[in-house]
Amino acid sequence: MSDADLTVTAVGGAADAITAHVPQLVADGFAGKLFAQDATLWGPDAESEAGKRLSWVGLGSSSRPLVAEIEALRGKFADKGLDHVVLCGMGGSSLAPEVICGSDGVPLTVLDSSQPDMVRAALEDRLEQTVVVVSSKSGSTVETDSQRRVYEKAFQDAGIDPTERIVVVTDPGSPLDKEARDGGFTVFNADPGVGGRYSALTAFGLVPSGLAGADIGRLLDEAEAVTDLLASDDEANPALRLGAALGGTQPLRDKIVLIDAGTKALGFGDWAEQLIAESTGKNGKGLLPVVVGDSPVGDQLTDELYVRLVAADDDSQPSGDAVVDVGGSLGGAMLLWEAAVATAGRLIGINPFDQPDVESAKAAARDLLGAGTGSVAAPAYTDGAVEVRSAGPDFLGDAGTVGDALRALFAQLPDDGYLAVMAYVDRIADGSLADVRIPLARKLSRPVTFGFGPRFLHSTGQYHKGGPANGVFLQITTAPAQDLDIPGREFTFGDFIDSQSGGDAKVLAEHGRPVLRLNLTDHEAGLAQLQHAISEVTAS
Structure with missing residues (x-):
């Protein structure tokens, strides 16, 4: 082939x-017009956004000059013994490099979380050998900015000049672009005519992947080879x-x-x-x-x-x-x-290039962050190491256990609906939690998705709020083993991820979606209790 x-x-x-x-x-x-970047293909309401989001059709060719620059920088890092690449990025900035490197069999640490334990684990892993790629299209992504701040401090505390270890990828003219250049950091600008989820073959996909050792030249060859066909x-x-x-x-x-x-x-x-x-x-x-x-x-x-x-x-x-x-x-x-x-x-019949409900969740998170921890509503009840809350339609009734709450949520599932499990935990250490999707899908005989927060907010989070109103939502949050300060910020990573989960639940509730919020007050005990409750409910 x-x-x-x-x-x-x-x-x-x-x-x-x-x-x-x-x-x-x-x-x-349609195909010829698409690859000619015709912004009228999705109707007049989409034309403005589409007009600045179609450059991805030619990236197999237009991204070619990046290859030599990236490979030269990788060589400089290799000469210094820097062979551990960490990517700080969310959504399109992290998902493409993850699949590129995984497919090429080269290691890449993807830090796409504000969960304190996951951030700390990354910071403590081979710092002396680490290069950090900070990727943000807008240059204002709070998760990525927070990750950059803790890495800068970690390098400084270790006597390492952060400008020699941190590489920035952003759109030209973004706040991060100016700040990074003024600070003496290495900066790669991505094509501003490409949206985040279409950015796999821009600097967002290529810089971290190439620095990690993936064959990005071959990747572009493969894309260019099919462009005329498509x-x-x-x-x-x-x-x-x-x-x-x-x-x-x-x-x-x-x-x-x-x-x-x-x-x-x-x-x-x-x-x-x-x-x-x-x-x-x-x-x-x-x-x-x-x-x-x-x-x-x-x-x-x-x-x-x-x-x-x-x-x-x-x-x-x-x-x-x-x-x-x-x-x-x-x-x-x-x-x-x-x-x-x-x-x-x-x-x-939709505009495939906007994401209005992603921004709504971000705004709600900012509001909660500004309001402080006192804004968190008291739980409806506490069962062992799990606090139980609901948002949206009142469905808990006389529930008094975690199992009761799960059954009450599942009773809201329409015949054409789906269950979304949204876990704001350490995606690496607690990766096995995703396995609960299988017994839940078998029990409900409906599609079940699983997403780690806040990662999914830049992905399925848009569909949850803007798509058909037939989802029910199980949100899992946890107390971190130890919180982590964000240098130069008045809030911690723990505060931030709490605001993200709370903001997401708030917007879902405003859209009439049923949300069951389970907070593990003791992580290990709460996780075991939750998994036991799921096993019990799905076995009955």
């Missing part, structure tokens, strides 16, 4: 959607086919189940999750990505589209009610999915 070979093979309802929509997309010249107004165009399958089933199968079926792109589902959810989940519409690992739970539901991520050389045929197999090189697949999601946005 050559680099230019991308495969999109569909059966059932997915194949019907391709047959129904691709000929019209070809007749409209820009072609032809019924064989894989982006039109995948976009039609995603956004054109009748009735719309709006739960997109992403299955690892042999792909060599490790973590690709997590990257695609943000691209799909943040691009489509708005105006009460959208596609909910459900990342399930190597197999779904139970039989395929009538509102589920299975998307199997296969190896580039996989020539097997899918089977099922509505299934798509997608394969190709990593660079090619990234460009394919970006074009396909833009296509699906046209079919669904």
